[in-house]
Amino acid sequence: xxxxxxxxxxxxxxxxxxxxxxxxxxxxxxxxxxxxxxxxxxxxxxxxxxxxxxxxxxxxxxxxxxxxxxxxxxxxxxxxxxxxxxxxxxxxxxxxxxxxxx
Numbered sequence: 001x002x003x004x005x006x007x008x009x010x011x012x013x014x015x016x017x018x019x020x021x022x023x024x025x026x027x028x029x030x031x032x033x034x035x036x037x038x039x040x041x042x043x044x045x046x047x048x049x050x051x052x053x054x055x056x057x058x059x060x061x062x063x064x065x066x067x068x069x070x071x072x073x074x075x076x077x078x079x080x081x082x083x084x085x086x087x088x089x090x091x092x093x094x095x096x097x098x099x100x101x102x
Contacts, residue, residue: 025065032058 035056039049053059 021065025062025067027062028058028065029062032056032062 032053035058036049036052039045
């Protein structure tokens with residue numbers, strides 16, 4: 001019973017980390033793009049937009065947090081399956097293959 005509760009808490013923490021990172025990243029990217037504004041489709045306009053993008057801190061925060069949310073999701077799913085003693089191929093902790101007919 002206590003292990004089931006710990007499993008639920010671990011899963012909740014991983015899901016929460018995923019949601020917070022992904023949403024914070026999306027929000028920061030939106031704010032960074034709003035700061036840059038409209039981009040002129042000319043050589044000088046694209047060069048200026050590139051310079052503003054590279055030097056904008058909010059864009060960098062967004063760029064690091066969006067993949068962080070997806071990474072948290074992957075780790076969370078893998079950890080949850082590991083906590084359940086199951087891998088992605090349908091085998092349990094003992095190594096028996098449940099996907100083939102005997």
